[in-house]
Amino acid sequence: MMGSLLLREWQILRRAKGTVINPMAFLFLSATLFAIAAPALVTQQISQGAAAGILWTLVLLTQLLALDGMYRRDFDSGLLEQLLVTAQVPFVAVLSRIFMQWLSTGFIIVLSSPLLAILLGLSTEALPAMALALLLGTPALSLLGSIGASVTVGFNRGGVILALLVLPLFLPTLIFGADLVEAAQTGRAVTPQAYVLGLISLGALALAPFATLAGLKISLEMQ
Amino acid sequence: MFTLNQLCCERDGRDLFAPLTLGVEAGAYVELLGANGSGKSTLLRTLAGLHCQFSGSYNTVPAVYQGHRLGLDALLTPVENLIWFAGLEGVTLSLERILDALQETGIVTKAYDSCAAMSAGQQRRVAMSRWMLSQRKLWLLDEPLTALDVEAQAVASRIIEEHCASGGAVICATHQPLDLAAKTVLTLMPQAAETSL
Numbered sequence: 372m373m374g375s376l377l378l379r380e381w382q383i384l385r386r387a388k389g390t391v392i393n394p395m396a397f398l399f400l401s402a403t404l405f406a407i408a409a410p411a412l413v414t415q416q417i418s419q420g421a422a423a424g425i426l427w428t429l430v431l432l433t434q435l436l437a438l439d440g441m442y443r444r445d446f447d448s449g450l451l452e453q454l455l456v457t458a459q460v461p462f463v464a465v466l467s468r469i470f471m472q473w474l475s476t477g478f479i480i481v482l483s484s485p486l487l488a489i490l491l492g493l494s495t496e497a498l499p500a501m502a503l504a505l506l507l508g509t510p511a512l513s514l515l516g517s518i519g520a521s522v523t524v525g526f527n528r529g530g531v532i533l534a535l536l537v538l539p540l541f542l543p544t545l546i547f548g549a550d551l552v553e554a555a556q557t558g559r560a561v562t563p564q565a566y567v568l569g570l571i572s573l574g575a576l577a578l579a580p581f582a583t584l585a586g587l588k589i590s591l592e593m594q
Numbered sequence: 595m596f597t598l599n600q601l602c603c604e605r606d607g608r609d610l611f612a613p614l615t616l617g618v619e620a621g622a623y624v625e626l627l628g629a630n631g632s633g634k635s636t637l638l639r640t641l642a643g644l645h646c647q648f649s650g651s652y653n654t655v656p657a658v659y660q661g662h663r664l665g666l667d668a669l670l671t672p673v674e675n676l677i678w679f680a681g682l683e684g685v686t687l688s689l690e691r692i693l694d695a696l697q698e699t700g701i702v703t704k705a706y707d708s709c710a711a712m713s714a715g716q717q718r719r720v721a722m723s724r725w726m727l728s729q730r731k732l733w734l735l736d737e738p739l740t741a742l743d744v745e746a747q748a749v750a751s752r753i754i755e756e757h758c759a760s761g762g763a764v765i766c767a768t769h770q771p772l773d774l775a776a777k778t779v780l781t782l783m784p785q786a787a788e789t790s791l
Binding site: 447 | 642643644645646647657658659661662663664665666667668669670674677678679680681682683684686728
């Protein structure tokens with residue numbers, strides 16, 4: 372069952388490349404705008420903490436952009452109905468959707484983080500810490516964001532409500548993620564923040580699929 | 595196969611039809627009639643577990659549900675869609691079985707074309723193949739004849755008849771009665787107006 376679900380996710384990922392390219396284009400463009408508008412960042416004249424904070428904020432906004440369409444296509448085509456009626460374990464189907472969403476945004480952000488960090492003037496010593504923070508933190512963004520996306524999928528213009536719903540949930544990840552990078556820059560130990568980020572992601576992994584299922588059921592019932 | 599006990603679906607706190615009591619055995623074809631807005635779709639969604647506002651109770655076996663939205667991924671081909679659907683049910687189908695089902699509904703020539711390039715009727719034919727491939731005994735069909743040409747309507751009738759003959763049950767909301775020998779007709783009547791203010 373898992374195999375055929377992941378196969379489909381992979382097939383639509385390959386055929387709808389926009390879902391991967393558009394958010395990444397947004398992320399790179401907005402990072403470039405920051406570098407242009409505030410050159411002090413790139414020339415490293417102001418505190419290093421700013422670059423990490425800006426990058427994390429942009430990552431949250433990019434995720435928000437990608438999350439909006441997470442279930443919309445499946446909702447409109449009736450695939451979600453089939454999924455809830457037919458799937459033996461809907462939990463697994465939701466989890467594979469979230470996993471693919473993370474793979475197509477969070478994971479690619481982790482891979483491209485050195486480029487983005489340098490663009491924003493982060494010191495080279497802090498690059499591994501930035502990548503670690505994103506690797507531990509982005510799964511929580513996909514998982515928690517999936518809850519918001521499931522509740523707002525029935526609205527025609529759900530984007531704004533989605534932002535209001537999930538940005539507060541992203542806050543702990545943002546705080547500890549930015550703090551991890553700052554700790555690496557000032558020579559402090561990064562393990563406490565890494566543990567907390569991992570804990571948030573694992574906690575979200577335990578709760579989010581069930582909350583998402585409940586949200587999808589409500590959305591399908593409302594129409 | 596399924597029983598309804600004083601079942602009455604609600605929408606926004608309003609009863610849609612007079613309470614239904616019905617028991618359906620294997621092999622039965624139930625035709626669900628009623629005016630637009632009488633609650634046919636909502637009744638089917640309730641039986642599928644997609645609508646939870648109702649009074650009374652019902653019992654049903656797991657079912658195939660075919661709503662107004664077909665549940666086909668436009669980015670995938672019919673074969674890929676059917677493999678995905680079988681995966682949801684937890685079965686692995688051989689390619690021959692899938693192609694046989696597509697042959698039956700007359701859409702096998704498009705088996706490897708994208709569903710996005712198909713007409714509404716052709717997509718309906720793919721959805722019909724999906725009922726045939728399902729392991730489930732009860733089919734809940736919401737206006738399955740929409741957009742089908744005469745030939746495909748005949749195919750749909752035949753598939754439904756064969757499914758009933760092989761021990762399945764079908765409940766079908768429609769405005770075009772099917773020409774089947776044995777059928778139960780269930781007409782949804784509007785709820786009698788409430789007397790109390």
